[in-house]
Amino acid sequence: MNCSNAKDILLDDINNLEVIHSKSKGYITLASKKEQKFTQWHYKINELENKYHELIDNKVNVYISHNTFYKPQRRIENIKELNAIFIDIDCYNTNYTKEAVRFFIEKDLNGIIPNPTMLIDSGRGLYYVLKLESVPSKALPLWYAIQRYIYNQLKEFGADAKALDPTRVLRATGTINSKTQTEVKIIDYDGYTYTLKEIQENYLPELKEKKQKSKGRPKKVISLFNEYSLYHARLNDLIKICELRSYDMEGCREVTLFLYRYFTCCFMEDEVQALECTLELNKQFVKPLMEYEVVKHTKSAETAYNGKKYKFKNSTLIDLLGITEEEQKYLKSIIGKNEKYIRNNLRRQENRRNEHGLTNREQEKQDRIYKILELKNKGLNQSEIARNIGISRQAVSKILKSL
Known part of the structure; x- marks a missing residue:
């Protein structure tokens, strides 16, 4: 990770947009914070490329999303592309300097976590960033499991537990x-693009699906991965119900928002962001x-999350939301x-069908037809x-007539 002079010069010409978003197709969020007021805008890459330097040049407290969104709304259910793994390291909260953290990432954690594509000096801390080959939102559970794994390796150095959500x-x-x-700048640039599968296989092999030989408790990381999958599916289903009803949720607005805030807390593990997303959904x-009604009626979701009190059954959720059998056809969980x-x-x-989409019986019939034609062509x-195939002459006649 040590940079030569040539590489240091190159770093001056590199930015988040070029490294992460060169092939992005979704909306990229650009945001600014001024006097505690947070404002955000959403652009496609072709809109942003020409004005990026103009928008960020000499600007104070400007932020950019590394993942992209289907809609110009920065919410978890709108994620289109997962482009990066990122950890915000607030080393100023520890006894480690930025230089020390940089050294430990390069030396002590080599082989334990991937070498970062970019290491960014954010001012008081560092951003550890892995560029990914873009994957769709259905990969979020694996993305989150990897994100949490790397966070756990870096938390000693000040990794921020509240900066792990994919909408960050x-x-x-x-x-x-x-x-x-001070200027936010890249201090190390490796240039490598990872795949989620590559990181999983090389650093989190326990996430591979294997039949458990012993009857003991399954590994915690497997359990967490399954939990992320469930919470993500629940969130997507809540949004799908809203869409199916054209967002006319009168009669179950409070319970929908409560469930959305609860499952968002569970998935993102960020109570502040969960409330913001809930207010946006409302x-x-x-x-x-x-x-104020949203905050009041969904406050218990945060309490439930902290106590992990609720394990909702499907039947309970169906009753609470009045989900019809027709609506269930469009839901995942x-x-x-x-x-x-x-x-x-x-x-x-489907499992009974082969690679041609045929059942065994259908494939046997198809093979018989081919054999009959082959023999007929031979005269x-x-x-x-x-006699050759072992069926009656009438059966042969019937097949040839049908053809």
Whole structure:
């Protein structure tokens, strides 16, 4: 990770946008913070490239998202592309200097966590960033499991537990951190692009799905990975219900917002961000609640998250939200016994089909037709074909007529 003079010169010409977003197709969030007021804008890469330097040049406290969104809304259910793993290291809260943390990442943690694509001096701390080959939001559970794993290796050095959510914005390189009056800049650049699978196999092999030989408790990391998958599915289902009802949630607004805030807390592990996302969801309702009502009616979700009190059954969620069997067809996890039975049947049927989409019986019939045509082309009559294959002449005649 030590940079030569040539590489140091190169670093001056590199920024977050070029490294992370050169192939992005979703909305990128650019944000600024001034006098405690946080403002954000959303751009596609073709809109942002021409004005990026203009927007960030000599600007104080400017932030950029590393992942992108389907809509111009920075919410977890809108994530389109996962482009990076990132850890915000607040080493100023520890006894370690930035130089010491940089050394430990390079030396002591070599082989334990991946070498960062970028190490950024954020002012009072560092950003550890791994550039990824973009993957869609369905990879979020694995993304989050890796994010948490790397956080656990870096928390001794001040890694921020509240900066792990995939919607996070980080300070844009080339801008000024007002707290230190210093420029945010890349201090190490490796240039390597990782895949999630590569990181999983090389650093988190316990996430591979294996049959457990012993009857003992499963490894914690597997359990966490499954939990992230469930919480992510629950969040997506809540949004899908809102979409199916055109955001007309009157009669179950409070419970929808409560569940959304609870599952967002569980998945993102960030109570402040969870509330912000919940308030944003409420604004989309045909008849939204007042902001103070949202805070009041969903406050217990935060309490429940801290105590991990609620383990909602599907039947409970279906009753709470009045989910119909028709709506369940579009959901991933919140489904009743009937829908589960239907899906299991379909899955069994699909498993019985080969790579051509045929069942064993259908494939045998197809093979028989090919054999009959092959023998006919060789000049055999129907009786000879029947004896060769082991079926009646009438059956051969019927097949040839159908063709």
